[in-house]
Amino acid sequence: MIKLTAQQRHELNAPEPVAIDPQTNETYVLVRQSVYERLKSLLALDDYDPDEAVADINEIMAQDDANDPLLESYQHYGRRG
Numbered sequence: 520m521i522k523l524t525a526q527q528r529h530e531l532n533a534p535e536p537v538a539i540d541p542q543t544n545e546t547y548v549l550v551r552q553s554v555y556e557r558l559k560s561l562l563a564l565d566d567y568d569p570d571e572a573v574a575d576i577n578e579i580m581a582q583d584d585a586n587d588p589l590l591e592s593y594q595h596y597g598r599r600g
Contacts, residue, residue, distance in 0.1 A: 536549040
């Protein structure tokens with residue numbers, strides 16, 4: 520763990536505090552641990568089930584199709600007869 524100096528603590532008051540590694544020039548965005556934990560839980564995929572989203576996707580697609588005046592022409596595109 521790194522203990523902050525007074526200057527570093529002052530830098531944390533910036534809206535998006537960053538740290539630069541002088542050896543690699545890599546830039547890091549610094550966030551409070553509470554914010555990090557929230558982001559981590561939002562991005563976690565361990566309990567993600569794509570099947571849960573299917574109903575929502577189908578509903579949105581049905582609404583989009585219902586409002587598409589050209590849908591019928593798409594469905595017949597390239598068919599002969």
